[in-house]
Amino acid sequence: MTDRETKFSPSERAEQRVLGLSHKLESGLALRLEAYERLSSRLRPYWENVVEPFSLFPEALYDRTKLSPARGRARGVELLAEHRGGRFGWGASYTYAASEEQVGGLWIPRMWDQRHTFYADVTYAPARNWQLSAAWQFHTGWPYTDQIFSLVRLNDGTLTTSWVYGPVGGLRAPSYHRLDLRATRTYRLKHGTLRAYADIFNAYDRQNVVGFDNHYAYVQNGQLIVVKTPGKMLPLLPSFGLSWEF
16 A cells, blocks of 8 residues: 655645555456555646536637646546456456546535446467457446526517526436457568457447537527437447557
8 A cells, every 4th residue: 555645736636545455366367456545635727628528619608618627636446357377368347437526515526537437358279370359348427517598578579588607527428338358460570570460440330429519509489499419439440450569
């Protein structure tokens, strides 16, 4: 177990504790348990897009918000089991993690806070120069901030829309999961090693959502109509490549 204080800037301070246990069985199965806690203070303010986290020009969006955290905390536990070596190998892990900051007296989750994460992979070498692998991961949804729309009646009787932010990080996107596949062919050359590979990212084309984009509302026949388009991440994506070690 380690317990140390780290100074990240002239004002920021962090205290970190880590506890780790590992054991390898005669069968070759390796087991590991790790727990950690990190407490931060004197944090610097920063800007974040609380509704639409993905953008080529985040500074230009309406949801750019300044956050001034007083303290931060990150805690987690990871369990890992794996067996490597030979023609077949596998690994699996589960992680519980919470990353939060205190803003305005309230604890809010960080943008990429993942409470529950499960990861598994398998590798198989059908021949000396070939390797096939598959990796699957799952985690609970990332936090995002809602926009709450309402109807407002102006002095002339006209109806229009108004909105306010909900609690920062108060909602969660749906759970994320995907499967990645890879095939690698190795060539032993006179001057180094050449590897050719083919990848399939998100092999079953899961439409993972990271909050919602294009929030807007309008009035139709005296009713409030709210439109929230899911912000989807990358679909199935094949790729090919070469690497040369010399």
